[in-house]
Amino acid sequence: xxxxxxxxxxxxxxxxxxxxxxxxxxxxxxxxxxxxxxxxxxxxxxxxxxxxxxxxxxxxxxxxxxxxxxxxxxxxxxxxxxxxxxxxxxxxxxxxxxxxxxxxxxxxxxxxxxxxxxxxxxxxxxxxxxxxxxxxxxxxxxxxxxxxxxxxxxxxxxxxxxxxxxxxxxxxxxxxxxxxxxxxxxxxxxxxxxxxxxxxxxxxxxxxxxxxxxxxxxxxxxxxxxxxxxxxxxxxxxxxxxxxxxxxxxxxxxxxxxxxxxxxxxxxxxxxxxxxxxxxxxxxxxxxxxxxxxxxxxxxxxxxxxxxxxxxxxxxxxxxxxxxxxxxxxxxxxxxxxxxxxxxxxxxxxxxxxxxxxxxxxxxxxxxxxxxxxxxxxxxxxxxxxxxxxxxxxxxxxxxxxxxxxxxxxxxxxxxxxxxxxxxxxxxxxxxxxxxxxxxxxxxxxxxxxxxxxxxxxxxxxxxxxxxxxxxxxxxxxx
Amino acid sequence: xxxxxxxxxxxxxxxxxxxxxxxxxxxxxxxxxxxxxxxxxxxxxxxxxxxxxxxxxxxxxxxxxxxxxxxxxxxxxxxxxxxxxxxxxxxxxxx
Numbered sequence: 001x002x003x004x005x006x007x008x009x010x011x012x013x014x015x016x017x018x019x020x021x022x023x024x025x026x027x028x029x030x031x032x033x034x035x036x037x038x039x040x041x042x043x044x045x046x047x048x049x050x051x052x053x054x055x056x057x058x059x060x061x062x063x064x065x066x067x068x069x070x071x072x073x074x075x076x077x078x079x080x081x082x083x084x085x086x087x088x089x090x091x092x093x094x095x096x097x098x099x100x101x102x103x104x105x106x107x108x109x110x111x112x113x114x115x116x117x118x119x120x121x122x123x124x125x126x127x128x129x130x131x132x133x134x135x136x137x138x139x140x141x142x143x144x145x146x147x148x149x150x151x152x153x154x155x156x157x158x159x160x161x162x163x164x165x166x167x168x169x170x171x172x173x174x175x176x177x178x179x180x181x182x183x184x185x186x187x188x189x190x191x192x193x194x195x196x197x198x199x200x201x202x203x204x205x206x207x208x209x210x211x212x213x214x215x216x217x218x219x220x221x222x223x224x225x226x227x228x229x230x231x232x233x234x235x236x237x238x239x240x241x242x243x244x245x246x247x248x249x250x251x252x253x254x255x256x257x258x259x260x261x262x263x264x265x266x267x268x269x270x271x272x273x274x275x276x277x278x279x280x281x282x283x284x285x286x287x288x289x290x291x292x293x294x295x296x297x298x299x300x301x302x303x304x305x306x307x308x309x310x311x312x313x314x315x316x317x318x319x320x321x322x323x324x325x326x327x328x329x330x331x332x333x334x335x336x337x338x339x340x341x342x343x344x345x346x347x348x349x350x351x352x353x354x355x356x357x358x359x360x361x362x363x364x365x366x367x368x369x370x371x372x373x374x375x376x377x378x379x380x381x382x383x384x385x386x387x388x389x390x391x392x393x394x395x396x397x398x399x400x401x402x403x404x405x406x407x408x409x410x411x412x413x414x415x416x417x418x419x420x421x422x423x424x425x426x427x428x429x430x431x432x433x434x435x436x437x438x439x440x441x442x443x444x445x446x447x448x449x450x451x452x453x454x455x456x457x458x459x460x461x462x463x464x465x466x467x468x469x470x471x472x473x474x475x476x477x478x479x
Numbered sequence: 480x481x482x483x484x485x486x487x488x489x490x491x492x493x494x495x496x497x498x499x500x501x502x503x504x505x506x507x508x509x510x511x512x513x514x515x516x517x518x519x520x521x522x523x524x525x526x527x528x529x530x531x532x533x534x535x536x537x538x539x540x541x542x543x544x545x546x547x548x549x550x551x552x553x554x555x556x557x558x559x560x561x562x563x564x565x566x567x568x569x570x571x572x573x574x
Contacts, residue, residue, distance in 0.1 A: 201534060314495070330571065332572050357514075376531035452536075452537075
């Protein structure tokens, strides 16, 4: 059962071959059995709320009764929402994030909350206050980050679907490291209301699941304009149209030869080239494109994202919610400082300091504004590329999942985001799908689409998955 | 580009962080690594390029200017570590 798609699970439920309660129990049992070795979940709903079961049974839809796990930065009413931080270790929001409420209204059953890098800052999930998440393919390795808990949970089939968020690669890189499919929609496609902010002009909620079809079904239910988020765009209703056959005839796929050449790992290079060959075998035409300013993306991102983070995280002051120092303080500033230094981990403090520096007098024009201009150049590069192609196919990560502790200095991790950050800066939809593994570990291929065209990347991935089975493979220890 | 100890102390004050000596040393070290990395953006010619503060390519919608929610005072105050009589309690603000 754990290898069934959402459509197949829906059929079982519709034919009453299994009940919603039984389906939830199957996955909850797996959560309880396997989470101690993975640390992927920070909260497990030990008892499914009977009202939720009733609601799910009354809803006639493909997602009704399907289990889901939410990344722990999506606010869940009355359920602790930590963002992986000591700062919010006992924070139970009085409201649901729009993503959570929409999926609940669609009848999805929340099984729990997924571990993550603190405030979504990290690429290895080693920066959670609640301990590192392990990669189900090799427990000595990282699952990627920051949505590593969501990725590990789907890879080990603790849930068929998980929500996640992506600022500079936090859905795509862990999806690649864990051998699952993960989509970051266009900026503005999914409401950020109730999603704890890291960098507001980059953060976007998305989905992780086994297949592109599953991702499409869940994305359809969670997206759309929300009056509570002025950056969620009003557009016509979008419906996921799953392709019926794998032919990609007429599809123009942009490739960047230089990016593939940069892959120092020959196995990852081979996997990437083989995946591109599969696209051509289905009729797609590969066209070389260039993003001439993309080599500046990492540098621009590590100015912009920390700058926005330093402003967003100013709200954590110990007064209204979250951690407050227990030390005696003579004045309010001392209380703020002690609270924040106790509540934030080292990586978060480092990024707050970096953002404060980038926004401080004397550096604002030279760094912050300069980085915003480079962002424009990268966005224009993409527009130029998409005047020639329908979709782009590029690597996700230059490496497979690395061993825990191998990159103890966070700065060493930053450069590995080189293939995911450009699309983030431009706000484009992008996904990672599993391709031929390398050295027994998963590898992902990234598909990037034009702004607000999630269909093209989901369709291409779904067609790829009709003729391959990499997305169906799962780690033996969790079968 | 190098961030010195004085700048680091000023930044920590602005960011409302209370860094000990070891944290200061480590953060200073990594900030200098990062600033070296980001230096390269200075070389790009952006003289005629407008900054892109936001990736939204459509107009952002506005909602009607009206009251949409009731008061949630009690729920919100319950999240605070210290409150009293509808107020948040904090240490002395005015010396």
